[in-house]
Structures are given as structure tokens and as C-alpha cells.
Amino acid sequence: MSRYTGLAGMGADAPLCDLRSDTVTRPDAGMLQAMAAAALGDDVFGEDPSVNRLEAVLAERLGKDAGLFLPTGTMSNFTALLAHCQRGEEVICGRGYHVYAYEAAGASVLGGIALCPVPVRADGALDPAEIRVAVKEDDPHLPISRLLSLENTHNGLAVPLADMAAAAGAGRAAGLSVHLDGARFFNAITALGCSETELAGLADTVSVCLSKGLGTPAGSVLAGPSDLIAKARRWRKMLGGGMRQAGVLAAAGLYALEHNVARLAEDHARAAEMAGVLRSLGAGKVVQATNMVFFTPADGRNDGLRAHLAADGVVIGGGSSGAIRMVLHRDVDDTALARAVQGLKSFYG
Numbered sequence: 001m002s003r004y005t006g007l008a009g010m011g012a013d014a015p016l017c018d019l020r021s022d023t024v025t026r027p028d029a030g031m032l033q034a035m036a037a038a039a040l041g042d043d044v045f046g047e048d049p050s051v052n053r054l055e056a057v058l059a060e061r062l063g064k065d066a067g068l069f070l071p072t073g074t075m076s077n078f079t080a081l082l083a084h085c086q087r088g089e090e091v092i093c094g095r096g097y098h099v100y101a102y103e104a105a106g107a108s109v110l111g112g113i114a115l116c117p118v119p120v121r122a123d124g125a126l127d128p129a130e131i132r133v134a135v136k137e138d139d140p141h142l143p144i145s146r147l148l149s150l151e152n153t154h155n156g157l158a159v160p161l162a163d164m165a166a167a168a169g170a171g172r173a174a175g176l177s178v179h180l181d182g183a184r185f186f187n188a189i190t191a192l193g194c195s196e197t198e199l200a201g202l203a204d205t206v207s208v209c210l211s212k213g214l215g216t217p218a219g220s221v222l223a224g225p226s227d228l229i230a231k232a233r234r235w236r237k238m239l240g241g242g243m244r245q246a247g248v249l250a251a252a253g254l255y256a257l258e259h260n261v262a263r264l265a266e267d268h269a270r271a272a273e274m275a276g277v278l279r280s281l282g283a284g285k286v287v288q289a290t291n292m293v294f295f296t297p298a299d300g301r302n303d304g305l306r307a308h309l310a311a312d313g314v315v316i317g318g319g320s321s322g323a324i325r326m327v328l329h330r331d332v333d334d335t336a337l338a339r340a341v342q343g344l345k346s347f348y349g
Contacts, residue, residue, distance in 0.1 A: 019328070025331045027216070027217060035249075040247040043247070053254060054257075061257070064223040073181075073183050079239065080224070084147045084177050088143055091148075092148050124154035147179055149178075150179070151182075207220055208221050212329075215260050263330065267330065278295050284297040292326070
């Protein structure tokens with residue numbers, strides 16, 4: 001049976017190359033073996049040795065006191081914001097950042113936390129001047145500015161350390177704490193060529209997703225100071241994110257940290273290859289960043305391209321117009337990439 005069987009709308013014609021997201025990866029044999037062999041306990045009681053090890057390992061690698069394993073990246077970011085802020089306080093973040101744009105305003109709806117968006121520069125960074133302007137005066141008419149939430153990568157862009165440091169410095173100078181949504185943290189450090197602690201050290205708390213480029217079935221880890229992680233753990237329980245024998249998932253995370261970080265450069269290289277092919281075809285605007293390629297067909301035939309590729313076992317996302325995001329990941333090897341390239345060439349040839 002194909003590991004792609006069961007994709008919505010695909011029926012029995014399982015795709016050979018799924019470029020919709022790096023969240024579609026399946027565990028490989030080694031990861032499944034690690035999951036099957038995981039030592040287990042009740043994590044809500046703090047007794048799952050695999051979860052405890054994952055939290056400790058990632059916290060140490062990021063230079064933080066403690067870690068917290070959560071089911072999703074959205075919950076990881078949400079618990080971080082709840083740990084930093086009380087009701088009526090404010091988070092300053094990028095207008096296009098995931099925390100503001102794609103997490104259903106949960107911090108506001110469920111946490112009573114105001115979200116103040118500022119413009120995101122073309123390079124994915126926040127302008128320190130915009131941050132300074134957004135910080136509120138001590139006035140009872142206004143929310144209390146408490147936290148700056150950054151993001152790296154942003155739409156695949158690895159934001160340079162200098163820009164991250166400038167934004168974080170502006171926030172700290174105004175009395176803000178700093179959170180980093182590092183959903184693709186390891187893609188960022190791969191592209192930047194920096195250490196894990198160099199990037200993580202710019203923020204108080206860091207959320208790292210394990211189910212994107214690292215290829216696990218589920219899970220994120222929030223790392224930070226012990227007191228904030230203790231608050232986040234309580235919030236995780238209230239949000240229903242406390243799992244029991246979660247070591248089966250934590251073992252996948254540990255395996256990914258050991259085996260799947262170094263190979264992220266392969267995804268970036270394949271994305272660059274795909275972008276080069278698209279540019280050579282002259283079929284539209286092409287932007288490549290880390291493991292992502294954004295392609296805007298000049299002829300607007302998004303649906304036609306999607307159908308053409310699907311018939312050849314290649315799946316892409318996106319709407320009927322605008323940019324199509326194609327994401328390279330560990331399940332797209334050279335053979336799968338060649339199939340996608342062949343389909344692009346035959347459509348535009």
C-alpha cells in the first residue's frame with residue numbers, strides 16, 4: 001500500500017510527489033522502529049521517560065532551562081503567549097506572522113490577549129522603528145504591551161541574525177519579553193549557517209515544530225526559562241494538550257533531532273533546483289526560500305497546472321489564482337523531484 005493512500009480527493013491514484021507542505025511526511029522505517037521501542041509512562045504525571053528526554057534534549061540544544069512537549073505548533077505558540085501575558089496585555093507581532101494570521105486569533109478569543117500587528121518587511125523581518133512605535137504608553141485607555149513575537153523562517157525566508165537581534169533589542173529596550181515562533185527553526189539555522197543557540201538565544205521562549213521539516217507525525221516543543229515553562233505546562237493541561245503515553249510521539253522527535261536535521265540542506269537544494277527549472281521555462285514569477293518555492297503562473301492557469309501535475313502523480317496546493325507554494329521535504333527525493341520537473345516541463349513545453 002502506498003504511504004500516500006487516503007489523500008482527500010485522490011482516491012486510488014496515490015501521488016508520487018506531494019508538494020503541498022512539509023507536514024505531509026510519513027515516518028520512515030527507522031522512526032517507526034524508534035516509536036515502537038519507546039519507553040512509556042504517563043506524561044501528565046511527568047512519568048514518560050521519552051517525553052522527559054525530548055524536552056531536556058531540545059532545551060539543552062537551544063540553551064534554555066526547560067522544555068514542554070505539546071501536540072501542535074499552534075498550541076505551543078498559544079501556551080507561550082499565555083505564559084508571558086495576562087488578560088488585557090498585548091503581543092506585538094508581524095502582520096503576516098503565523099501567530100497573528102493563521103492561529104484563529106486564539107490568543108485574543110480564548111486568552112484575552114490583544115494582538116498588535118506591525119508590517120513585515122520583504123525579507124521577513126520586523127523594522128525596529130515599527131516595534132518602538134507600536135509599544136503603548138502607560139495609559140489606562142491602552143493595553144499593556146508585554147511581548148514581542150518574532151518568526152523564523154517566515155514564508156520560507158531565513159531572517160538574518162542581525163535583523164532578528166535588532167528587532168529583539170528594540171522590544172527589550174521597551175520592556176518587552178521576546179517569543180520566537182520557530183516552526184521551521186532548523187531550516188532557518190541551516191540557511192543562516194548559525195548555531196542553534198545563536199538564534200534561540202535572541203528570544204526568551206522558542207517554539208519548535210517537529211512535524212514539518214523534521215518529519216515526525218505530530219508535536220512541537222516550547223523551550224524557555226523554568227518559570228515560564230511551568231506556567232505553560234499548566235496552560236497545556238487547561239487547553240486539553242496533556243497527553244498520557246506520549247512517548248511514542250516523543251521518540252519520533254528524538255529520532256528526528258538525531259537523523260533529520262543535517263539533511264534539511266537537501267530540501268533547500270532541491271527547492272533551488274525546482275526554482276531554476278521554473279525560471280528557465282519563463283512561465284511566471286518564481287521566488288525560492290529555504291525549502292519553499294513560490295510560483296505565480298503568468299498565464300493564470302493555476303487549475304490547469306494542478307490538474308496536469310495530478311494526472312502524473314504530483315500534488316500541489318494553492319488557489320485558482322496567485323502564487324502556488326511548493327514545499328520540498330524528506331519524502332520528496334530525487335526521483336519524486338524529477339517527476340515534478342517532468343510535469344512542469346510538459347505543461348509549459
